[in-house]
Amino acid sequence: xxxxxxxxxxxxxxLIYQRDFNEGLKKLSSNDYLVLAxxxxxxxxxxxxxxxxxxxxxxxxxxxEHFRMQCFQTLTGTKFLIxxxxxxxxxxxxxxxxxxxxxxxxxxxPFYQIEMPIRCEAFDRNLLAYIQPRQ
Amino acid sequence: xxIYSFYIFDRHCECIYIKQWHQQDKFRPxxxxxxxxxxxxxxxxxxxKRSSAxxxxxxxxxxxxxxxxxxxxxxxxxxxxxxxxFSLRNMVRKLSGPEDSFISYRTGAYKxxxxxxxxxxxxxxxxxVKMNNLRVVLHQIYVNLYVEFVVKNPLSPVEHHGGEGVxxxxxxxxxxxxxxxxxx
Numbered sequence: 001x002x003x004x005x006x007x008x009x010x011x012x013x014x015l016i017y018q019r020d021f022n023e024g025l026k027k028l029s030s031n032d033y034l035v036l037a038x039x040x041x042x043x044x045x046x047x048x049x050x051x052x053x054x055x056x057x058x059x060x061x062x063x064x065e066h067f068r069m070q071c072f073q074t075l076t077g078t079k080f081l082i083x084x085x086x087x088x089x090x091x092x093x094x095x096x097x098x099x100x101x102x103x104x105x106x107x108x109x110p111f112y113q114i115e116m117p118i119r120c121e122a123f124d125r126n127l128l129a130y131i132q133p134r135q
Numbered sequence: 136x137x138i139y140s141f142y143i144f145d146r147h148c149e150c151i152y153i154k155q156w157h158q159q160d161k162f163r164p165x166x167x168x169x170x171x172x173x174x175x176x177x178x179x180x181x182x183x184k185r186s187s188a189x190x191x192x193x194x195x196x197x198x199x200x201x202x203x204x205x206x207x208x209x210x211x212x213x214x215x216x217x218x219x220x221f222s223l224r225n226m227v228r229k230l231s232g233p234e235d236s237f238i239s240y241r242t243g244a245y246k247x248x249x250x251x252x253x254x255x256x257x258x259x260x261x262x263x264v265k266m267n268n269l270r271v272v273l274h275q276i277y278v279n280l281y282v283e284f285v286v287k288n289p290l291s292p293v294e295h296h297g298g299e300g301v302x303x304x305x306x307x308x309x310x311x312x313x314x315x316x317x318x319x
Contacts, residue, residue, distance in 0.1 A: 024231070025230050025231055026230060026231060026232060028230070036226060036230075039225075039226060040226065042222070043219050043223060043226075046215050046219050047219055047242055049215060050212055050215045051244050052139035052245055053139070053245060053263075054244075055243075056242045056245060057242055057243045057244070059240050059241075060242050062223060062227075063237075063238045063239050063268075064227040064235050064236060064237050064238055065238060067235075083230070
């Protein structure tokens with residue numbers, strides 16, 4: 001059981017944070033992660049366009065045979081992608097908590113430049129401390 | 136439990152079959168912009184569903200007025216859907232290896248189910264969000280309807296350019312009946 005990986009995308013679709021917490025997903029090169037983030041950003045926009053009913057948002061949950069990905073988009077357009085094992089419960093809660101940690105340790109960091117890659121030690125530490133006991 | 140639409144894409148990335156339920160009849164009366172699809176060869180039956188003869192023709196002048204900004208034709212919709220499933224499928228394969236496969240995604244308003252055969256034929260079904268996993272259903276459509284009525288049809292071409300060959304009456308009727316059983 002557990003969280004496999006967390007990605008954070010800025011509102012332009014650029015990857016600003018990537019971290020693996022568990023075995024399960026392949027390690028990609030940093031360039032591949034950037035491509036993946038960009039692709040997902042586009043797919044997310046299209047999924048709200050192809051909706052057969054009006055008023056749909058973008059992709060929220062994607063399932064594959066080996067994992068499940070939850071996407072949470074904040075009001076400002078930042079996306080949190082949480083990759084978990086297929087039957088991981090309460091991902092919603094985890095996503096919200098990760099967002100809180102982001103708000104606390106990234107946005108309130110006076111040295112963080114907005115939309116740029118996240119290099120905040122306190123965020124890393126607290127994220128790990130939150131995710132690790134849940135594995 | 137609502138099923139909105141069903142698409143088949145062949146191995147050349149071409150959409151060879153489209154069928155839609157429920158969405159056209161709901162939005163057509165409120166349509167104010169763009170030409171409606173009634174001048175196309177596809178005829179609409181009284182309750183707003185396409186007649187079986189017309190549903191497989193890939194039209195270019197049909198609009199879908201359900202979207203506020205753009206007026207995408209059914210065909211353009213199919214292209215976007217193909218783009219989405221193709222990207223997601225590649226994303227999944229890249230992240231967890233070639234033996235993994237993309238199953239479904241959902242947004243706040245609909246859910247997309249996906250099944251790919253070993254011959255790269257792609258089946259896509261759009262339903263409402265409450266629907267359970269329908270990969271088995273798509274597999275059944277492939278095995279019991281597509282193989283039986285399209286592949287085994289001696290008059291059917293090997294490749295289905297523009298959807299010819301999939302537009303068989305038996306396949307149409309079987310699909311319609313089968314989808315109806317799921318919706319109930």
